Amino acid sequence: MNYVYVASVADVQPGKMKAIVVESKEILLVNVGGQIFAMQRFCPHAGADLCAGKIVDSKVICPKHNAAFDLATGEAVDKAKLLFLKFPTKRTETYRVKVENNSIFVEA
Numbered sequence: 001m002n003y004v005y006v007a008s009v010a011d012v013q014p015g016k017m018k019a020i021v022v023e024s025k026e027i028l029l030v031n032v033g034g035q036i037f038a039m040q041r042f043c044p045h046a047g048a049d050l051c052a053g054k055i056v057d058s059k060v061i062c063p064k065h066n067a068a069f070d071l072a073t074g075e076a077v078d079k080a081k082l083l084f085l086k087f088p089t090k091r092t093e094t095y096r097v098k099v100e101n102n103s104i105f106v107e108a
């Protein structure tokens, strides 16, 4: 498995996100309580930028229709919503992360 250096830990403070590109894949780094996660940046429902979403516990909430994605598994633990309707929502891709000497590496 090939890991690529993407950022310093100081670049993604706890409770923050950072958009990166790894080998043409748009990826979102998320720091939850010091643990770094990596998932696809754009929402699988209708393409919203999850970087503009919110972190709630270990999930990212999409800014457009409020689907919630588990950072560890990518599963949509809450579906996309519009008014009182809910829509089928695919999971996001997730990527393995390694942290060494304050450097973040993501599986390429």
Ligand code: FES
Residues within 6 Å of the ligand: 043, 044, 045, 046, 047, 048, 062, 063, 064, 065, 066, 067, 079, 080, 081
């Ligand atoms: S675009 Fe993300 S939930 Fe619709």
